[in-house]
């Protein structure tokens with residue numbers, strides 16, 4: 001196991017307001033890390049700065065040993081497209097494309113696989129995520145849970161090393177949240193690292209490690225190890241007690 005992502009003393013300011021205060025953090029190959037903290041503690045800002053979607057005011061972020069804080073916009077865009085996947089609260093699919101075409105679109109942008117290869121890869125992903133039967137549907141005619149599964153397929157189409165997720169279950173009901181989280185655990189077991197921001201202790205309890213932010217600083221860290229279905233309740237209990245101890 002190697003280190004995928006390493007952040008050293010990352011600070012972020014918006015209009016003089018310090019939102020991230022010297023955060024240092026590493027993510028290992030195949031690891032599943034959840035970021036928690038009160039609203040406004042800097043969770044999304046951390047995710048955006050670590051994934052190169054935003055640029056730190058100071059400090060350094062290394063992705064597979066390459067300093068992304070020193071790359072041009074274009075270099076970072078290529079790196080994100082090839083090595084990283086992104087999932088947000090809203091699936092953000094393109095309205096005039098089918099589910100299938102939305103999923104394979106980042107593959108066309110990368111330009112490394114033929115249309116036939118992309119179609120095959122898209123079908124494999126849709127089958128794994130349980131949405132193959134809606135491949136040709138209009139995105140306006142499917143449920144929120146199905147849209148989020150499509151967003152997961154799209155995030156995986158270029159075989160990323162890591163997926164970054166910002167409140168991916170924030171708009172889903174309890175049943176869809178559980179289904180989507182099971183997919184994240186499955187993807188992670190198959191080797192893709194996950195870094196996920198959430199408010200939901202049950203969602204975070206599925207991660208290997210939880211980082212708790214408070215006022216832009218890393219306040220605490222909890223290691224739970226790899227998720228197994230049979231120990232989900234004790235994990236959640238452990239997690240909730242830990243969070244209560246910090247006043248969450």
Ligand SMILES: Nc1ncnc2c1ncn2[C@@H]1O[C@H](COP(=O)(O)OP(=O)(O)OP(=O)(O)O)[C@@H](O)[C@H]1O
Pocket residue numbers: 014015019037038039040041042043044045046
């Ligand atoms: N683009 C921006 N310009 C100015 N301030 C910003 C910007 N993005 C975030 N902030 C501020 O940074 C702070 C942290 O925001 P961030 O969204 O990272 O917190 P969060 O912990 O993810 O919050 P939430 O749980 O509510 O989504 C907030 O005070 C927010 O207003």
